[in-house]
Amino acid sequence: MLKIGLIGFGTIGRDVAQGIAEGKAGNAELKAVLVRRLSSVDQELGDGVLVTDNEADFLGVDVDLVVEAAGHGAVQAHGVNVLQSGRDLIVVSVGAFCDQSLYEAVWAAAEKAQRRIIVPSAAVAGLDRIAAGAQGRLDSVTLTTRKPVAAWRGTFAEEVVNLDTLTEATEVFKGTAREASRTFPESVNVSAALSLAGVGLDETIVRVMVDPDLDRNTHQIEAVGQFGKVSIQVENTPSKKNPKTGYIVAMSVLKVIKGNASPLVIGI
DSSP states (O other), X not given: OEEEEEEOOXXXXXXXXXXXXXXXXXXXXXXXEEOSOGGGOOSOOOXXXXXXXXXXXXXXXXXXXXXXXXXXXXXXXXHHHHHHTTOEEEESOGGGGGXXXXXXXXXXXXXXXXXXXXXXXXXXXXXXXXXXXXXXXXEEEEEEEEEOGGGGTTSTHHHHSOTXXXXXXXXXXXXXXXXXXXXXXXXXXXXHHHHHHTTOTTTOEEEEEEOTTOSSEEEEEEEEETTEEEEXXXXXXXXXXXXXXXXXXXHHHHHHHHHXXXXXXXXX
């Protein structure tokens, strides 16, 4: 039985916890949840699950694998300590690694503890193909993210366009993945994951679009290299609880956990 620790209990954390309880993560069980506010855990998690706002207490629980699902700040606050404690770490908020010093610190902690930092495919597809292509010459990788208006409320997009009166698809950002991750930390973590798989944060080009005609979060990937060319489009159903993310993110995490608990692993 693979024992799981969970950091964060927002939309993704709740879905991951529920999926584990329903057996969707295979032979795994939730043992501990670390949150900033205890009041955020307002559902029954079962006997034997520690819910705490204290990192030391959380790391004191016997777990094999920790899932971060709490935003960039959680990676900064807990990433190194989790790895130093001897646990592998699934990082959902991979955009935190646009901070090069944080990335290097987490990498060094994993290397020293002989642990792994695991980046799930989350809202995007084809990371395995991009990573394989990067073993040879990879000439370019671009990502175009399009989301409905609701997904951009409370973000930098509101400084560029009037979301209430927008009538057609509008580009609100174009730049590198490092810049995109800093500008839209909750919405384009996919650009950071894609960059780590491929040509890096400073070479991956990202376009961000607000599209009032969409009802799904859409990501289009184009990559060219020695391997050939790949074009991938995914359309994710937004979560009703948080339109900035989709149900597929938690599903992806559950798939990673299942792979770590199973003798058969597909798609890595």
